[in-house]
Amino acid sequence: MISQPVLFLILLLIIGFLAKNSSLMLAIAVLLFLKLIGLDTKSFSFLQAKGINWGVTVITIAVLAPIATGEIGFRDLTGAFKTPYAWIALVSGMLVALLAKGGVTLLANDPQITTALVLGTILSVSIFKGVAVGPLIGAGIAYASMKIFSFFT
Numbered sequence: 001m002i003s004q005p006v007l008f009l010i011l012l013l014i015i016g017f018l019a020k021n022s023s024l025m026l027a028i029a030v031l032l033f034l035k036l037i038g039l040d041t042k043s044f045s046f047l048q049a050k051g052i053n054w055g056v057t058v059i060t061i062a063v064l065a066p067i068a069t070g071e072i073g074f075r076d077l078t079g080a081f082k083t084p085y086a087w088i089a090l091v092s093g094m095l096v097a098l099l100a101k102g103g104v105t106l107l108a109n110d111p112q113i114t115t116a117l118v119l120g121t122i123l124s125v126s127i128f129k130g131v132a133v134g135p136l137i138g139a140g141i142a143y144a145s146m147k148i149f150s151f152f153t
Contacts, residue, residue, distance in 0.1 A: 006035060012118070019126035024118070048111070052104060052136065096137060103139030106146075113142065 002010075009028050016024035034040050066072040080086045107114060117138040124130035 006032065009035075012122075015122050015126070019122050021122060021125055021132050023132060024122065052107065055136070056100075096140075099140030099144055100136050101140065102143035102147075103136045103141075106139045106143040107136070113139065117142065 009032055013025060013028045013032075016022075016028060031040075031044075034043050080090075121130075121132050121138060125132050
């Protein structure tokens, strides 16, 4: 008999397939593979503890790669502060990083919220043709929204 976690992952895999979300499908395939070969007990807690930090590191490498290749240099940096749009982008980048920090806190303290965030991401990708940026920024927005909600209640 198929266990509830495996059934849940298979359901998410189907949704990921329908939404054409390759990142989600790959993540679920890795988790199912680890379960299948019996490494789930040791590896899942390790992945849960370290995975977000690894992901942030990989994203940071991707963002910094144009600097390493020379596509972005000091001239681009100084030119970036000459337009109002550049300043808006700078402030937006700072706000997103602060939101993501709140998202890390929320996911660490309330991991079951991840299910709702993943489902929301999948629905947005499949219905509205959104872009799956992962649960971290969604968790940050949720964290900020929850703080605002609790302030008024």
